[in-house]
Amino acid sequence: MCPSCNGDSSSATHVERSDMVGVENSRIGRPAHAANGINGHANGSANSVNGSSSRPVQRINPYAPRASDFLNNVSNFKIIESTLREGEQFANAFFDTKTKIAIAKALDAFGVEYIELTSPAASEQSRLDCEAICKLGLRSKILTHIRCHMDDARIAVETGVDGVDVVIGTSSFLREFSHGKDMTYITKTAIEVINFVKSKGIEVRFSTEDSFRSDLVDLLSIYQTVDKIGVNRVGIADTVGCANPRQVYELVRTLRGVVACDIEIHLHNDTGMAIANAYCALEAGATHIDTSVLGIGERVGITPLGGLVACLYAAAPEYVKAKYNLPMLREIENLVAEAVEVNVPFMNPITGYCAFTHKAGIHAKAILNNPSTYEILKPEDFGLTRYVAIGHRLTGWNAVKSRVEQLALTLTDDQIKDVTSKIKELADVRTQSLDDVDTILRVYHSGIQSGELAIGQKEAFDRLLREHRATSQSFERSEPIAAAA
Amino acid sequence: MCPSCNGDSSSATHVERSDMVGVENSRIGRPAHAANGINGHANGSANSVNGSSSRPVQRINPYAPRASDFLNNVSNFKIIESTLREGEQFANAFFDTKTKIAIAKALDAFGVEYIELTSPAASEQSRLDCEAICKLGLRSKILTHIRCHMDDARIAVETGVDGVDVVIGTSSFLREFSHGKDMTYITKTAIEVINFVKSKGIEVRFSTEDSFRSDLVDLLSIYQTVDKIGVNRVGIADTVGCANPRQVYELVRTLRGVVACDIEIHLHNDTGMAIANAYCALEAGATHIDTSVLGIGERVGITPLGGLVACLYAAAPEYVKAKYNLPMLREIENLVAEAVEVNVPFMNPITGYCAFTHKAGIHAKAILNNPSTYEILKPEDFGLTRYVAIGHRLTGWNAVKSRVEQLALTLTDDQIKDVTSKIKELADVRTQSLDDVDTILRVYHSGIQSGELAIGQKEAFDRLLREHRATSQSFERSEPIAAAA
Numbered sequence: 001m002c003p004s005c006n007g008d009s010s011s012a013t014h015v016e017r018s019d020m021v022g023v024e025n026s027r028i029g030r031p032a033h034a035a036n037g038i039n040g041h042a043n044g045s046a047n048s049v050n051g052s053s054s055r056p057v058q059r060i061n062p063y064a065p066r067a068s069d070f071l072n073n074v075s076n077f078k079i080i081e082s083t084l085r086e087g088e089q090f091a092n093a094f095f096d097t098k099t100k101i102a103i104a105k106a107l108d109a110f111g112v113e114y115i116e117l118t119s120p121a122a123s124e125q126s127r128l129d130c131e132a133i134c135k136l137g138l139r140s141k142i143l144t145h146i147r148c149h150m151d152d153a154r155i156a157v158e159t160g161v162d163g164v165d166v167v168i169g170t171s172s173f174l175r176e177f178s179h180g181k182d183m184t185y186i187t188k189t190a191i192e193v194i195n196f197v198k199s200k201g202i203e204v205r206f207s208t209e210d211s212f213r214s215d216l217v218d219l220l221s222i223y224q225t226v227d228k229i230g231v232n233r234v235g236i237a238d239t240v241g242c243a244n245p246r247q248v249y250e251l252v253r254t255l256r257g258v259v260a261c262d263i264e265i266h267l268h269n270d271t272g273m274a275i276a277n278a279y280c281a282l283e284a285g286a287t288h289i290d291t292s293v294l295g296i297g298e299r300v301g302i303t304p305l306g307g308l309v310a311c312l313y314a315a316a317p318e319y320v321k322a323k324y325n326l327p328m329l330r331e332i333e334n335l336v337a338e339a340v341e342v343n344v345p346f347m348n349p350i351t352g353y354c355a356f357t358h359k360a361g362i363h364a365k366a367i368l369n370n371p372s373t374y375e376i377l378k379p380e381d382f383g384l385t386r387y388v389a390i391g392h393r394l395t396g397w398n399a400v401k402s403r404v405e406q407l408a409l410t411l412t413d414d415q416i417k418d419v420t421s422k423i424k425e426l427a428d429v430r431t432q433s434l435d436d437v438d439t440i441l442r443v444y445h446s447g448i449q450s451g452e453l454a455i456g457q458k459e460a461f462d463r464l465l466r467e468h469r470a471t472s473q474s475f476e477r478s479e480p481i482a483a484a485a
Numbered sequence: 486m487c488p489s490c491n492g493d494s495s496s497a498t499h500v501e502r503s504d505m506v507g508v509e510n511s512r513i514g515r516p517a518h519a520a521n522g523i524n525g526h527a528n529g530s531a532n533s534v535n536g537s538s539s540r541p542v543q544r545i546n547p548y549a550p551r552a553s554d555f556l557n558n559v560s561n562f563k564i565i566e567s568t569l570r571e572g573e574q575f576a577n578a579f580f581d582t583k584t585k586i587a588i589a590k591a592l593d594a595f596g597v598e599y600i601e602l603t604s605p606a607a608s609e610q611s612r613l614d615c616e617a618i619c620k621l622g623l624r625s626k627i628l629t630h631i632r633c634h635m636d637d638a639r640i641a642v643e644t645g646v647d648g649v650d651v652v653i654g655t656s657s658f659l660r661e662f663s664h665g666k667d668m669t670y671i672t673k674t675a676i677e678v679i680n681f682v683k684s685k686g687i688e689v690r691f692s693t694e695d696s697f698r699s700d701l702v703d704l705l706s707i708y709q710t711v712d713k714i715g716v717n718r719v720g721i722a723d724t725v726g727c728a729n730p731r732q733v734y735e736l737v738r739t740l741r742g743v744v745a746c747d748i749e750i751h752l753h754n755d756t757g758m759a760i761a762n763a764y765c766a767l768e769a770g771a772t773h774i775d776t777s778v779l780g781i782g783e784r785v786g787i788t789p790l791g792g793l794v795a796c797l798y799a800a801a802p803e804y805v806k807a808k809y810n811l812p813m814l815r816e817i818e819n820l821v822a823e824a825v826e827v828n829v830p831f832m833n834p835i836t837g838y839c840a841f842t843h844k845a846g847i848h849a850k851a852i853l854n855n856p857s858t859y860e861i862l863k864p865e866d867f868g869l870t871r872y873v874a875i876g877h878r879l880t881g882w883n884a885v886k887s888r889v890e891q892l893a894l895t896l897t898d899d900q901i902k903d904v905t906s907k908i909k910e911l912a913d914v915r916t917q918s919l920d921d922v923d924t925i926l927r928v929y930h931s932g933i934q935s936g937e938l939a940i941g942q943k944e945a946f947d948r949l950l951r952e953h954r955a956t957s958q959s960f961e962r963s964e965p966i967a968a969a970a
Contacts, residue, residue, distance in 0.1 A: 088879065089844045089845045089848075089879060090839065090844070091838075091839035091842040091844060091874060092831075092839070094877070094915070094916045118879070122878060122879050122909075123878040123879075123909045123910070123912070123913045124910070124913060125878065125913035125914075126878065126913075173851070173855065173857060173858040176855075177851045177854035177855040177858045210858075239859065240858075240859055240860065240861050241799075241861060242799055242861045244761065244764055244765075244768075244796070244800070245730035245731065245761045245764070245765055246730065246731065246734065246765060246768065249731065269832065269834075270795065270799070270834060270840070270861060270862060271760065271792065271795040271796035271799050271834055271861075271862075272760040272761070272789070272792035272795060272796065272834045273758075273760055273761040273764065273796060275756065275757035275758055275761075276729065276730045276757070276758040276760070276761030276762065277761065279729055279730070279758065280729075280730055280731060283729075283731065294832070295832050296832070298843065298844060298845060298848060298859075299839060299840055299841065299842060299843070299859075300832040300833070300834060300837045300839065300840050301832050304757070304832075307756065307757035310755065310756040310757060311729070311756035311757065311758060314726075314727055314755070314756050315729070342831040343828055343830075343831070345828075345830030345831070345832065345833075346577075346827040346828070346830070347754065347779070347780050347781070347785040347786050347789075347830065348785070348830075349754075349755060349756055349757045349785060352785045353576075354575065354576035354577070354784060354785065355755070355784055355785050356784065357576040357784060358783065358784070359574045359575070359576060359783060360574045360783060363574075363783060366658070366662045369662035370658065370661075370662040372658060373658040373662045373695075373725075374724065374725050374783075374784075375725065376725050376726060376727045376755060376756075377755060377756075389576060392579070393607060393608040393610065393611065394573060394574060394603070394607050394608075424607075424608050425608075425609070427608070428608045428609060428610040428611075429610075430579070431579045
C-alpha cells in the first residue's frame with residue numbers, strides 16, 4: 001500500500017461530514033455493494049477536502065478514496081462483444097448467416113455498445129455476413145477485426161462497419177514464430193493502416209497481441225505513436241491468458257499515463273482469471289472490455305459477458321441495471337450455447353442452474369431472514385428466482401421453520417427442531433425432495449394436533465409416517481428411503 | 486504504484502549483473518512464466534544489492550522485485566481441499582460413504598496437503614464418515630469444519646481428525662440475521678473453543694465468515710486475539726463472493742502484518758473471480774487456499790482446484806509439477822462430476838475439452854512453430870494433447886502446410902496457398918473434418934503430380950474432387966458440402 005495514500009489521522013482534525021458516506025463503504029472494511037446501490041466512488045469527498053488548503057491535505061480517514069480510485073471506470077465502461085469474432089475461433093463454432101444475425105440482434109437488444117465481427121478478409125462468406133449485419137441498423141456499433149495489413153484494411157472499410165479493430169503481435173514469441181517483423185516495420189505499417197481507416201471517417205483501434213509478454217518500452221512507444229496520430233482506442237491483449245490481476249492493473253495504469261485515447265482490453269481465460277483481470281483493468285482506467293457470450297473463443301476463450309456483468313453489477317448495480325437488459329442474459333447464453341453445441345456450465349455466474357440455490361442450514365436461515373446476507377446479486381434483477389434447499393442432511397431448523405410457515409402449519413420451535421432431526425435422519429440416507437419434506441411436516445403437524453404425537457416420540461412418528469404411506473398415494477414418493485438404506 | 490518501490494535509475498550506477506536474471510521477467514514487461522520454468526521470485530538480487538550499503542539502496546532497475554514481492558507465496562502454499570465439506574453444500578451433492586472415501590483417496594494421491602470434511606455435528610452419518618476417512622491413513626491431513634460452538638468442538642475432537650476448522654460470522658449482516666451475537670460474545674466463545682481444541686493436541690483454525698463485509702477493526706482485533714493464544718491459522722472467508730482481487734490483496738497484506746500464524750482464504754465464485762482472488766491472496770502472503778473439485782459448493786461454489794492449479798502452474802511450473810500429480814487432475818474432476826451429476830464445463834481451465842485446441846490461422850501457424858507462442862500450460866504435463874484445427878474458414882496456409890508435411894506430400898508454398906483457398910471455400914459452407922482436409926490435400930497433390938492440375942485451375946480441381954468422390958468411399962464424408970449450400 002502506498003504510504004502517501006493513507007493520511008496520518010492524528011495530524012488532522014476529526015470532522016464528521018454527511019457527504020463522506022462513501023467512507024463506510026471502504027474497499028477493505030465494507031465494499032461498496034454491502035450497502036445496496038451505492039457505487040465505489042465516494043463522490044465529492046476529495047474535492048471538498050482539497051478545497052480547504054492549497055498544499056496536499058492529509059486525509060482524515062484511512063479508508064477514504066485514494067487518488068487512484070479516480071481512474072476507476074467500474075461504473076463508466078463500454079462492452080465490445082466479440083462472440084461473432086473471437087467466438088468464431090471457438091473449436092465448436094460455425095455460425096451460418098442466420099445464426100450470426102440472430103446473435104447480433106440479441107446482443108443489440110441486451111445493450112452492448114459494440115459488436116465485433118470476423119475479418120471480411122477471412123473468407124467470402126465472412127465478408128458477406130459482415131455487410132449483412134452492418135445493414136441491420138442496430139444501435140450497437142459494428143466493428144470488424146483485421147490483421148495490421150493494408151490488404152485487409154481495404155476490404156474492411158468497404159463493408160459498412162462503424163470501426164475497424166487492427167491487431168499485430170509485438171511479443172518476442174510472435175515476432176520470432178508468427179509474422180517475423182521488427183518493431184520499426186510494425187510501427188510503419190500501423191501508421192499506414194490507421195491513417196487509411198481514419199481517412200474513411202470511421203473508428204480505428206490499434207491493438208498489440210500477447211501484450212503481457214511484449215517489451216514494455218516497445219509497447220508504450222507504439223501506443224504513444226498511434227495515439228499521436230489520432231487512433232480512437234489502443235488495445236491490450238492477453239492473448240495467451242498469462243496475466244494476473246495486479247499485473248493487468250499496473251500495465252493499464254501505466255498506459256493510462258501515456259495515451260489520451262480510450263483503452264480496450266482483451267483477456268484470455270486459460271487460468272480462469274479473465275473476469276477478474278477485466279475488473280482490475282477498469283479499476284486502472286481501461287474504458288472498453290472485450291467479451292464473448294459464455295466466454296467462447298480460442299482454447300477456453302475470453303472474459304465471458306455474463307461473468308463480467310455479474311462482477312460489475314456487484315460493484316455498481318444501478319449503473320449496470322440502467323445500461324443493460326439483464327433479464328435477457330439467460331436467453332442470449334442459451335442461444336449461443338445451442339449454436340455451438342455446449343451446455344451452460346453448472347457454475348456459470350448468474351445463470352448456472354444452482355447460482356441462487358442455498359443449502360447449508362446456517363445459510364438458509366439467514367437468507368430467509370434477509371437475502372442480502374448471502375446474496376450480492378438479486379436474482380429478480382436477472383428474471384430468476386432464489387431456491388432454498390431444505391431436504392438434506394446439512395439442513396437447519398430455521399429453514400424448516402420457514403417452510404412450516406409457508407404451509408401455514410402451527411408448530412412451536414421445539415416441535416420444529418424435533419421434526420428437523422427426523423428430516424436429517426432420512427436425508428442421511430437419501431436427499432428428500434420438497435414434496436417429501438412437506439409430507440413429513442404435514443404428518444408431524446397432524447400428529448401433534450390430534451395428540452397422537454409429542455416431542456421426542458420417534459417410534460410414534462415412524463408409525464404415523466407408515467400409516468400415511470399406506471393410505472396416501474402422495475407418500476409413495478418417499479418410499480425408496482427404506483430400500484436405499 | 487508506490488513511488489518508493491521503483492528507484493530512480495539516474496542516481497545509481499548502472500551495473501550489469503549475471504544474477505539479475507529475474508529482472509527481465511518483470512511483472513509488467515515480461516511475466517515470470519514467459520521464460521519457461523523461472524518463477525516470480527528474482528532470488529538473490531535483493532540480498533546482493535542490500536549487501537553493498539547500510540542505508541536503503543535505490544534499485545537500479547525499475548522492474549526489479551519490490552519489497553512486497555517477498556510476501557509472495559505463489560510458490561509456497563498449501564491446498565485445503567474442501568470438496569467433502571463445501572462441496573457437500575452444492576445443490577446436487579449427496580456423497581455416500583463409498584464415494585467420500587474414493588474422493589478422499591484420489592485427492593490424497595493428487596497430493597493436496599489437507600482434506601476438509603463436513604462437521605460431524607451435521608448428522609450421524611457425517612460423523613461416521615469422518616471417522617472412517619481419518620482411519621484411512623492418508624498422507625493428506627484431515628480437517629473438519631465446525632461452527633464456533635463447544636458442542637460441535639467436543640464431537641469433532643473425538644473423530645480422529647488432524648485439525649479442526651472453526652468458523653463464525655462477523656459481518657453486520659450475519660450478526661443481525663444469522664446468529665445474533667455481538668463481538669464480545671464471539672471473541673469469548675472463540676477463545677474457549679480454540680483452547681479446547683489445542684488441549685487435544687491437534688491443529689485449530691479460526692475463521693470469520695463474510696469477512697469482506699465485516700468491520701476491519703473487529704476483524705483485526707479478533708484475529709490478533711486468537712493469534713496470541715496460539716491458533717495455528719486464521720481464515721478469511723468471502724462467503725458471498727463479493728470480493729475483488731485488489732481488495733483481497735489489501736486485506737491479506739494488512740492481516741499479514743497483524744498475525745504471526747498462517748493465513749487461510751476461502752473464496753466464493755459468484756462473480757467468477759475466485760481463482761484470481763486466491764492468486765492475489767498468495768501474492769499478499771496467504772499460506773493456505775481452500776478449493777473444491779470443479780469449484781462445487783454453495784450456489785456457484787468456490788475456487789476450483791483445477792483452475793487454481795492452472796494459474797499457479799503458469800506462475801511457478803516447476804514448483805507445482807513437483808508438488809502435485811497433475812495428470813490425475815482430469816480423473817479427479819471426472820470422479821466428482823459423475824458423483825454430483827454435472828458435466829465438466831467446456832471452458833474449464835486445463836481439462837475443458839477445447840483447452841488445447843487452436844483454430845485461428847495465425848495462431849495455428851505460430852503454435853506449429855513453437856507451442857509457447859500461444860500456450861502457457863503444457864498439455865503434456867497434464868497428460869493431455871494439443872490439437873490444431875485446420876478445416877475451417879479461419880484457417881491459414883501455414884497450418885495447412887504443417888498437415889501437408891505430416892502426410893509426407895510434396896507441395897510448394899504457392900501450391901499450398903492455392904489448396905488452402907479451396908479449403909476455406911468449402912469450410913465457408915460447412916466445417917471440414919480432418920479426413921475431409923486430408924482428402925482435399927491428397928487429390929490436389931496427385932493432380933499436381935500427374936500434371937492434370939496447376940495453380941489456379943479451380944475447375945480442374947473441382948472435377949478431380951468429383952472423380953475422386955465417384956471412385957472412393959472415403960470421400961463420401963465430404964458429400965454433404967453441396968447439399969448444405
